Amino acid sequence: METRSQWGTRAGFILAAVGSAVGLGNIWRFPAVAYENGGGAFFIPYLFALLTAGIPILIMEFTMGQKYRGSAPLTFRRMNKKTEFIGWWAVLVAFVISTYYSVIIAWAISYSIFSFNQSWGEDTEAFLFGEHLQLAEIPGQFGGLVPGVLIPLIIVWLLVLGILFRGVKKGIEMANRIFIPLLLILFLIIVIRAVTLPGALDGLNAFFTPDFSQILSPGVWIAAYGQIFFSLSIAFAIMITYSSYLPKKSDITNNAFIVGFGNSGFELLAGIGVFGILGFMASSAGVSIEEVVAGGVGLAFVVFPAIINELPAFNGLFGAFFFISLTLAGLTSLMSITEAYVAAIVDKFKITRSKAVLIGGGLAALVSLIYASRGGMYFLDNVDYFINQFGVAMIGMVEVVLIAWILRRTNVLKNHANDISDIRLGAWWTISIAVITPIVMGYMMFGLFKLNLLREFDTESGNYENYSNAFINYSGWAVVIGVLVLGIILALTKWKSDD
Numbered sequence: 001m002e003t004r005s006q007w008g009t010r011a012g013f014i015l016a017a018v019g020s021a022v023g024l025g026n027i028w029r030f031p032a033v034a035y036e037n038g039g040g041a042f043f044i045p046y047l048f049a050l051l052t053a054g055i056p057i058l059i060m061e062f063t064m065g066q067k068y069r070g071s072a073p074l075t076f077r078r079m080n081k082k083t084e085f086i087g088w089w090a091v092l093v094a095f096v097i098s099t100y101y102s103v104i105i106a107w108a109i110s111y112s113i114f115s116f117n118q119s120w121g122e123d124t125e126a127f128l129f130g131e132h133l134q135l136a137e138i139p140g141q142f143g144g145l146v147p148g149v150l151i152p153l154i155i156v157w158l159l160v161l162g163i164l165f166r167g168v169k170k171g172i173e174m175a176n177r178i179f180i181p182l183l184l185i186l187f188l189i190i191v192i193r194a195v196t197l198p199g200a201l202d203g204l205n206a207f208f209t210p211d212f213s214q215i216l217s218p219g220v221w222i223a224a225y226g227q228i229f230f231s232l233s234i235a236f237a238i239m240i241t242y243s244s245y246l247p248k249k250s251d252i253t254n255n256a257f258i259v260g261f262g263n264s265g266f267e268l269l270a271g272i273g274v275f276g277i278l279g280f281m282a283s284s285a286g287v288s289i290e291e292v293v294a295g296g297v298g299l300a301f302v303v304f305p306a307i308i309n310e311l312p313a314f315n316g317l318f319g320a321f322f323f324i325s326l327t328l329a330g331l332t333s334l335m336s337i338t339e340a341y342v343a344a345i346v347d348k349f350k351i352t353r354s355k356a357v358l359i360g361g362g363l364a365a366l367v368s369l370i371y372a373s374r375g376g377m378y379f380l381d382n383v384d385y386f387i388n389q390f391g392v393a394m395i396g397m398v399e400v401v402l403i404a405w406i407l408r409r410t411n412v413l414k415n416h417a418n419d420i421s422d423i424r425l426g427a428w429w430t431i432s433i434a435v436i437t438p439i440v441m442g443y444m445m446f447g448l449f450k451l452n453l454l455r456e457f458d459t460e461s462g463n464y465e466n467y468s469n470a471f472i473n474y475s476g477w478a479v480v481i482g483v484l485v486l487g488i489i490l491a492l493t494k495w496k497s498d499d
């Protein structure tokens with residue numbers, strides 16, 4: 001019996017996959033990562049990671065989902081009963097990420113509104129951490145809920161769960177058909193305005209000027225791989241889930257290239273826009289680019305509002321366009337992460353989609369309240385670091401090693417993809433999956449464990465962001481270990497069907 005939902009059109013699937021890939025990572029993570037890791041020279045490790053890990057793994061996950069037609073746990077189970085737990089790990093990582101990703105979208109919604117009268121004032125940093133987030137003094141201290149975050153957070157969850165309720169075709173596909181073109185238009189307006197600002201060229205020079213001195217340092221390559229994994233939403237259960245809704249005869253390889261290059265194209269666009277604006281800021285405030293560049297939350301919610309204050313004409317609109325872009329990019333990604341666990345619940349426990357959305361999404365919404373409380377931001381920052389570094393990188397590595405060396409499915413998957421795709425896979429794909437990616441990822445994981453376990457960060461405590469050992473343990477390691485243990489427990493629970 002084939003009752004699984006399906007995408008309405010090929011374009012619908014591609015838009016949804018692009019919607020998942022294009023997210024906060026493109027807009028605020030890529031420009032900063034590229035700049036810090038050699039500017040123009042970063043494109044070498046970045047392209048290498050895209051072509052030997054990003055696109056090959058994307059093809060692999062598309063093929064797995066399309067062939068085995070299941071959420072991540074079901075897909076892994078259908079390959080081999082003993083490997084179901086890996087699917088659950090990926091699903092649980094997706095769950096954890098959705099709980100804080102939603103909160104950042106909530107901030108973006110608030111900031112879209114603040115843009116109109118620049119309510120953040122002169123000191124944008126004090127505004128973000130003081131008034132908006134009401135941050136506690138010490139990491140680990142929690143206070144009550146912050147209304148300015150809570151209200152938009154409720155809107156975020158109502159929107160996303162509402163869309164998921166409507167199903168794959170009428171919900172996810174339809175929303176992406178509206179949100180993605182809208183995002184592209186708004187973002188193009190921002191970029192065009194950005195590069196025509198006085199001083200923009202200096203910013204672009206700073207961004208593109210290659211610094212080859214770092215090119216051989218392992219850190220630069222690790223950064224490139226990390227960016228590619230996060231940015232393409234691979235090793236998160238998402239792409240497996242989305243491709244499980246593909247019809248029996250669908251192209252895989254060409255679709256993967258479109259999604260991979262589309263996502264990178266958007267990253268490049270974001271880099272140009274962000275650095276054009278930073279160049280303007282540097283020239284008008286008389287500071288160097290180095291002084292204004294900062295990645296992550298700081299870039300979007302501190303540096304940008306400050307710049308928007310300085311922009312000539314249609315200020316409010318420019319700011320609103322930026323934060324609405326952030327919101328749209330975030331929402332389409334959040335839909336995909338949430339769908340990853342909704343689909344897993346439906347498959348395993350044989351409950352209706354609506355119930356799964358209510359239970360899974362409801363639980364995530366509840367957990368997200370932690371980050372909407374005073375002091376929640378440190379928690380968000382540390383959970384994000386640990387779950388990305390250990391969760392995603394580790395699952396990515398386990399996934400390729402398992403498929404290439406333990407289950408030995410590379411040829412089976414390759415033949416399946418070749419049977420239905422426009423482009424034929426050959427040695428490039430096999431070597432990337434079986435040799436290059438495992439070696440690079442293994443090396444990365446080793447360095448990562450060493451850095452964190454031996455406390456080799458360049459901080460007083462030796463920990464990430466100088467957090468205390470206790471804080472690192474309960475908001476970092478405990479979350480990672482919790483995911484691993486719970487994943488195994490879920491894999492051991494009985495199936496409500498005979499799959």
Ligand code: PHE
Nearest residue numbers: 021023024025026231233333
């Ligand atoms: N790919 C998204 C981005 O670049 C992030 C993301 C990761 C979304 C995992 C969903 C799942 O922002």
Ligand code: NA
Nearest residue numbers: 021022023231
């Ligand atoms: Na991305």
